[in-house]
Amino acid sequence: xxxLFMVLFYLAVANSYATSWTKEFNGISxxxxxxxxxxxxISHYKNSGNWKDSLGNYGTQKCFGTxxxxxxxxxxxxxxxxxxxxxxxxxxVLEYFRNSNMEAGxxxxxxxxxxxxxxxxxxxxxxxxxxxxxxxxFNFDKCQSKTN
Numbered sequence: 001x002x003x004l005f006m007v008l009f010y011l012a013v014a015n016s017y018a019t020s021w022t023k024e025f026n027g028i029s030x031x032x033x034x035x036x037x038x039x040x041x042i043s044h045y046k047n048s049g050n051w052k053d054s055l056g057n058y059g060t061q062k063c064f065g066t067x068x069x070x071x072x073x074x075x076x077x078x079x080x081x082x083x084x085x086x087x088x089x090x091x092x093v094l095e096y097f098r099n100s101n102m103e104a105g106x107x108x109x110x111x112x113x114x115x116x117x118x119x120x121x122x123x124x125x126x127x128x129x130x131x132x133x134x135x136x137x138f139n140f141d142k143c144q145s146k147t148n
Contacts, residue, residue: 023093025051025061025139029132039071047137051084059086065096082109090116105130109141121145 027049034042048062065080080096092114098107106129111121124145131138 011030019055020142020144021054023051023053023126023139023143024139024143025049025137027061027137029135029137040076041067041069043067043069050136051139057086059084063083064097081112086116087147088116090114090118092118094126105115111145 005142027047029045029046030046030105032044036042042046043066045065045067046063048060051061052058061082061084063080063082065078067075067080068077071077075098078096078098080098082094083091084094085091093112094109095112096107096109098105100126108125108127111118112123114120114122121143124143126143128139128141130140
């Protein structure tokens with residue numbers, strides 16, 4: 001009975017252990033726009049740059065998406081995906097979510113695919129804050145995932 005209790009306790013502790021990390025992603029962004037008669041804008045957005053995280057990883061990342069912004073500059077529709085590659089050539093794919101304005105804001109993303117060390121993070125949700133200076137973008141992320 002004591003052995004069963006220790007095994008169950010170990011499994012509970014091991015499954016509740018979470019890894020937290022931060023990531024900085026900086027790069028250059030561009031927009032191709034279609035202006036609507038009501039003042040709204042449909043944009044094809046893309047960016048690329050490099051990143052580093054608090055776990056010692058670093059690499060490149062590129063993103064593509066479509067954004068619909070209304071006349072008051074609030075995001076009405078957003079579909080954005082990014083692909084990253086680390087120093088070991090392992091890749092990950094992220095789906096981004098955001099509902100703030102385009103000048104600066106916050107949002108979240110989810111790992112939807114990964115190879116190597118990133119495979120265990122599929123399903124992990126991260127929060128981010130982004131700011132722009134002209135076409136330069138500055139992104140800071142905070143992530144927490146369960147480790148297996």
